Amino acid sequence: MLLAVVGNLAVIGAALAVIGAGIGVGYIGGKAMEGISRQPEAMGDIRANMLIMAALIEGIALIAIILSFFISAAV
Amino acid sequence: MLLANLQASGDGDDSHWHLEDCHDSHDEQFDVSGTALHHIGDANVYDFSFFLFKGHLSLPCILYAPGDGPNSGLSVFSSGKFKPVDLHGNGMHSNKGYILLESKVHRVYDPSFPDHSTIECVSHKKEMVNGKEKEVMYVKVQGKEYPVDVKSTLDGGLVGGGITSFYDFSITKNVLAMMLIALILGWIFIGMARKYQRNDGKAPSGIQGFFEPLFEFIKDDVAVPMIGHKYLKFMPYLMAIFFFILFLNLFGQIPFLGNANVTGNIGFTIVLAVITFLITNFNGNKDYWKHILWMPGIPAWVKLILTPIEIVGLFLKPFTLFVRLFANITAGHIVILSFVSLIFLLGNSGESVAGGYGGAVVSTLLTLFMMCIELLVAFIQAFIFTILSASYIGAAVEEHH
Numbered sequence: 001m002l003l004a005v006v007g008n009l010a011v012i013g014a015a016l017a018v019i020g021a022g023i024g025v026g027y028i029g030g031k032a033m034e035g036i037s038r039q040p041e042a043m044g045d046i047r048a049n050m051l052i053m054a055a056l057i058e059g060i061a062l063i064a065i066i067l068s069f070f071i072s073a074a075v
Numbered sequence: 076m077l078l079a080n081l082q083a084s085g086d087g088d089d090s091h092w093h094l095e096d097c098h099d100s101h102d103e104q105f106d107v108s109g110t111a112l113h114h115i116g117d118a119n120v121y122d123f124s125f126f127l128f129k130g131h132l133s134l135p136c137i138l139y140a141p142g143d144g145p146n147s148g149l150s151v152f153s154s155g156k157f158k159p160v161d162l163h164g165n166g167m168h169s170n171k172g173y174i175l176l177e178s179k180v181h182r183v184y185d186p187s188f189p190d191h192s193t194i195e196c197v198s199h200k201k202e203m204v205n206g207k208e209k210e211v212m213y214v215k216v217q218g219k220e221y222p223v224d225v226k227s228t229l230d231g232g233l234v235g236g237g238i239t240s241f242y243d244f245s246i247t248k249n250v251l252a253m254m255l256i257a258l259i260l261g262w263i264f265i266g267m268a269r270k271y272q273r274n275d276g277k278a279p280s281g282i283q284g285f286f287e288p289l290f291e292f293i294k295d296d297v298a299v300p301m302i303g304h305k306y307l308k309f310m311p312y313l314m315a316i317f318f319f320i321l322f323l324n325l326f327g328q329i330p331f332l333g334n335a336n337v338t339g340n341i342g343f344t345i346v347l348a349v350i351t352f353l354i355t356n357f358n359g360n361k362d363y364w365k366h367i368l369w370m371p372g373i374p375a376w377v378k379l380i381l382t383p384i385e386i387v388g389l390f391l392k393p394f395t396l397f398v399r400l401f402a403n404i405t406a407g408h409i410v411i412l413s414f415v416s417l418i419f420l421l422g423n424s425g426e427s428v429a430g431g432y433g434g435a436v437v438s439t440l441l442t443l444f445m446m447c448i449e450l451l452v453a454f455i456q457a458f459i460f461t462i463l464s465a466s467y468i469g470a471a472v473e474e475h476h
Contacts, residue, residue: 048296055459059399066402 014068021061025054094165094176095196105419111412115336115405118164118178118248119154123333131160134251136180138173138226140241146172146182154180154245167193174214174223182224182241183214192216197223249343252335256322264318293317293461301465302472309468312354316347317461324404324453328446338456339405341397348397351464356389359471396463403456407449414442 032050036043121132133155140147150171157166157175164178169192172183176197195215212223226243267283274280279287298306298313320338327336337343365371367385369378417438422431 051455052459052462055399055403055455058403059395059459062402062406063395063398065406066398 008072010068010072014065017061017064017068021058024057024061028053028057092159092167093161094163094167094194096198105416107413107416107420110416111409113164113177114334114412115339115408116179117340119175119180119243119245120157120160120164120178121248121251121333121335122164123331125331133158134246134248136173136243136245138180138182138241138243138245140182142240165194165197169194169216176212176214176223180226180243180245181212182226183221184224184240185221188221189217248333248335249337249340252326252337253323253343256319256326256337260318260322289318290314297458297462297465301462301469303469303474305472309354309358309465313461313465316351316464317457320347320400320460321453321457324457325450327404327408328449328453336404336408338400339408341401344397344401347400347460348393351396351467352390352393355464355467355471358468360474362473362475363471392463392467396460400456400460403452407445407452411442411445411449414438414445417441 028050032046035046119134119136121134123130123132133153136150136152136154138150140150150173152170154166154175156170157168160166160175164175166175169183169188169190171190172188173180174183174194175181193216195217198213198215198220200211200213213220214223215221224240226241263282263286267286270281270283293313294306294310298310302309323337326332327334327338367389368382370381370385373381415438418431418434421434421437422428
């Protein structure tokens with residue numbers, strides 16, 4: 001099963017964007033865990049806000065991925 | 076019409092027809108990205124299968140080619156004229172200068188193209204068009220090669236490639252899915268509204284039990300905190316986009332019903348973001364525009380720097396709105412299709428049986444896991460779109476403290 005390595009720099013750009021998303025969402029998750037451990041009765045509110053923030057940050061990372069698709073198709 | 080198109084496999088010799096590649100470049104490798112992009116894209120035919128039951132619905136094609144040419148003007152016909160259609164969505168016959176390649180309608184501009192002819196093979200060539208290198212498809216009919224035009228997209232063929240020359244207004248798979256979901260939603264909600272009128276004051280029953288918590292959740296946690304006391308004016312819009320996006324996301328996940336991927340289509344999400352943009356800005360009061368164009372409370376030289384930034388932000392917020400929805404749904408679909416393609420890659424496209432079976436086990440588990448995540452993403456993305464739209468509308472109608 002020989003797979004050729006093809007691609008261009010846009011692919012590397014997309015992968016780098018995921019690093020940022022990973023760090024950001026991981027930070028949110030960590031802080032949310034801390035918040036829940038400090039005040040367990042606020043778990044519902046914290047969980048809802050955590051999901052909203054995670055979706056917002058992932059949106060930005062996915063913008064980078066979609067732009068890399070377009071750029072590698074346009075070239 | 077539906078019964079006439081249902082077929083069991085083995086329906087005469089035409090059903091085993093398969094469009095070949097002209098240059099006989101049989102590379103044994105399975106084309107993963109091409110398959111993935113074909114399955115998440117729009118299609119002019121609707122194929123759905125349910126274990127052994129195969130159904131094929133030929134949708135009407137409404138095409139308009141401006142300018143002069145052999146088939147310019149409006150053409151309306153059923154895509155059944157391209158039949159028989161092979162498994163990749165290539166139609167064997169041509170009709171009025173249009174052909175069906177990879178489930179999408181393409182046009183041949185050449186006036187000498189014979190009508191109702193049989194396509195022999197297709198080839199892809201890279202050539203310079205208007206100074207840019209694009210990949211152009213050629214079909215060979217009766218020994219002669221003709222270049223093929225793709226439908227026009229507003230980006231000038233940026234993503235599609237090829238020469239664009241006609242407008243495709245047909246009822247495609249996505250349009251049919253949208254109309255179907257809109258009818259289902261209308262039926263459910265009008266029925267529920269009538270039930271609420273009849274059983275005024277009584278406990279909810281039946282399907283109200285499913286929709287009422289969602290409805291109350293959007294009203295109490297999205298509309299009222301974000302918009303304030305004027306929320307009733309915008310509630311219909313928020314409800315509409317929440318349930319429409321939710322149902323379309325879920326419908327695109329069902330593999331049996333032809334995988335009609337509507338929210339993964341960037342044209343659809345752009346329209347939703349434009350509607351949010353228009354509603355936000357038409358309802359903006361004086362405070363809102365003052366805050367954007369000439370923010371009070373800061374020194375004058377800061378205001379000059381801040382105004383262009385705010386104007387860019389005005390357009391950037393709906394931009395992120397639609398790209399977020401489109402990218403999340405499309406990325407999920409591409410990952411699921413890649414996992415399914417893993418079967419073909421590991422089984423070496425049918426040569427290695429052990430690899431194929433092992434690959435099937437691994438791929439099924441991974442796909443199951445990914446589909447659970449996709450279910451969560453469907454709900455979350457519909458909710459995020461709604462709450463951000465509500466937040467922008469709330470910022471526009473907010474009154475001075």
